[in-house]
Amino acid sequence: MPPLRGISVLVAGAGLAGLTAARELANRGADVTVIEARGRVGGRVLTRREPFLQRQHAEAGADLIDEDQMEIRKLVGQLGLRLVEILPGGFAGIRQAGDGHRVRGRRGWYELQRRLAPEIRSFCLSEQRWDGAIARAIGRESVAAWLDRTRAPRDLRAMATALRGFFLADPDELSLLALVDQFASEGSLGGDKTFRVLGGNDRIAEKLAAPLGGKLHLQSILRVVTQTAAGISARIESSSGLADLRADFFVCTIPAATVRDVSFFPELPDPQRNAFQSLRYGLATKTSLQFDRVTWRKRGKPRAFGTNYSLGAVWDANEEQHGDHGILTLMAGGRASTETREMLASRGPASLTDQIDWLDLQKANLVAWDSVSWEHEPWSRGGYSFLHHQYDPALREWLARPFGRIFFAGEHTSQRWQGYMNGAVESGLRAAEEVTARVREAASLPTRPSATTRCD
Secondary structure (H helix, E strand, O other): OOOOOOOEEEEEOOEHHHHHHHHHHHHOOOEEEEEOOOOOOEOOOOEEOOOOOOOOOEEOOOOOEEOOOHHHHHHHHHOOOOEEEEOOOOEEEEEEEOOEEEEOOOHHHHHHHHHOHHHHHHHHHOOOOOOOHHHHHHHOOEHHHHHHHOOOOHHHHHHHHHOHHHHOOOOOOEEHHHHHHHHHHOOOOOOOOEEEEOOOOHHHHHHHHHHHHHHEEOOOEEEEEEEOOOOEEEEEEEOOEEEEEEEOEEEEOOOHHHHOOOEEEOOOOHHHHHHHHHOEEOOEEEEEEEEOOOOOOOOOOOOEEEEOOOOOEEEEOOOOOOOOOEEEEEEEEOHHHHHHHHHHHHHOOHHHHHHHHHHOHHHOOEEEEEEEEHHHOOOOOOOOEEOEOOOOHHHHHHHOOOEOOEEEOOHHHOOOOOOOHHHHHHHHHHHHHHHHHHHHHHHHOOOOOOOOOOOO
């Protein structure tokens, strides 16, 4: 018999974490209901097909899948979708300097790793524990402060600034622990190969949501969660007014920035509440520029660049698609997000194309463009979570810790894949496992005799 038959679960959030949890729970026999504040599924997975020509599209949200991100790769296959390899050669670097532009490969990244060797070793000796004195000592220093303390050269500072296209935070905001943990866990910015879903990443969410039918409620805002020994009750706001939904268990996958708006009764433990309230989300403006010809795809040359420019990182957005048009994606994180918005407001997309002239764009014509600033999206309020130097690293584990009948998931709860689609998928699978374990644990407990039971 399915282990969750007869069990009801309410899931908040129809992003990849919530939809993955819902799928796994339903496969185990649970009666699952999903609520979502937006009028669509996918969360921060958002594929734009308008206004682009030749039936091309671009990812306005989560985009790249790395070779070693196995859970999302497995899920894509299970859903009957296909991954296509993109960006051969990975990311190169472009530094803005007085002597012009210079392609720098990954040398700056490896130099950061070399200079951080003492901190990396110390963190590894602590078994990469986030709740210890070593993590706390490393974590309270910003990357900018470390660069100053070590008298880092200009090139290395430019590299650190360019990383805001990855971490969505400037060096004076980003905790040094974020860099140290990245090196200690992987040593690089991902696997050797990069993928995207053929036809658009939003197909993952659409495939996951399809079996839910009437159990999926869009434009339904979570306001209050009350739990008792018998179950949970959630107050939902929609166009029809307020309504209460009841279930045995609750899986919360909405971003920490919106968890803060939800009232929990009883209240979350103080460390858990602090973990959600103090977690930062990076500013992120993602702009897609479509040109009538492709000038940047050259044999043996990179198609993706990390830059310290105001426009952020740049990469080929649609090399897997048909047509002679091409799309470039620009990912501006941290203060670059604000600068990009200001440039677009003052001069339009020409203000961005002027900065990437090394791609021979003077030979191409801009035919369409689109831009999304995630900090202005009310149900995200940022691109994805990042570790600020004022964030207590010991609080990180509280983001994923169950509270009674309430379980938490989402990219922000992932230890290794925070900020990635893979982190969202893994966290949804984890939440389903935790619900199952709780049900099995309750079933194995001996039944306490009632007051009327005779034992003689």
